[in-house]
Amino acid sequence: MTRTGKSVLLLGATSDIGRATALTYAQAGWDVQLAGRNLEAVQREADDIGTQSGATVSVHRLDILDSEQFEDFLAGLPALPDTVVCAVGELGEQPRAEKDVEHARIVMRTNFEGPALLLGLLAERFAARGSGAIVGISSVAGDRGRASNYVYGAAKAGFTAFLSGLRNRLARAGVRVVTIKPGFVRTRMTAGMKLPGPLTAEPKEVAAAIFAAAEAKTRRDVIYVRGIWWPLMTVIRSIPEPLFKKLRL
Secondary structure (H helix, E strand, C coil): CCCCCCEEEEECCCCHHHHHHHHHHHHCCCEEEEEECCHHHHHHHHHHHHHHHCCCEEEEECCCCCHHHHHHHHHCCCCCCCEEEECCCCCCCHHHHCCCHHHHHHHHHHHHHHHHHHHHHHHHHHHHHCCEEEEEECCHHHCCCCCCCHHHHHHHHHHHHHHHHHHHHHCCCCEEEEEEECCEECCHHHCCCCCCHHHEECHHHHHHHHHHHHCCCCCCCEEECCCCHHHHHHHHHHCCHHHHCCCCC
């Protein structure tokens, strides 16, 4: 395998999408920096990815809710990465979030506040260097608030808006910003859920879409991993509010 001399930072490396993405980059010859809260779990992923790919893999502890440690986290990386992929996420439980403020707070901060603040710091460094790619995994749930998951959806809507603004700001700074919307994905987070086949992607499928978008193999800035989601969400967004309130979505 030919080494590229490039590196990628995976935030949320122990998630199924994070792991699949890390392996995709490693097998393409990139050095990989894995970050997650559980350092032992991150190390296991690093060992496995290194064995499969022969890539150089480093591990780094990151609590996405502890923004005071972000500067130290970045200073501890072996190098400023060429690409960062944020696969951090917390689906949570909507019924619980409606009554439990702490649970709702964790869902909102994990999906929006923490990722946005950390990517903002990386964006400053990428802009100063004049190159880099930032990939944020958002969600179709953020396209319109629905009763079944509006706390999670609201956080993802905020993250989508943040990435859009960052992209607009950095468009002339040599930094690419990509928003990935996977739709349903077969992961541990969705285990036990009945998922519709045509709307459901596999982690490897999401990883391939991330790699292609970040490396400008496709010029789209907002990627629905399965194309069927684009017309579906266009229809859902266009439903008039009086009618939308009568639907169970």
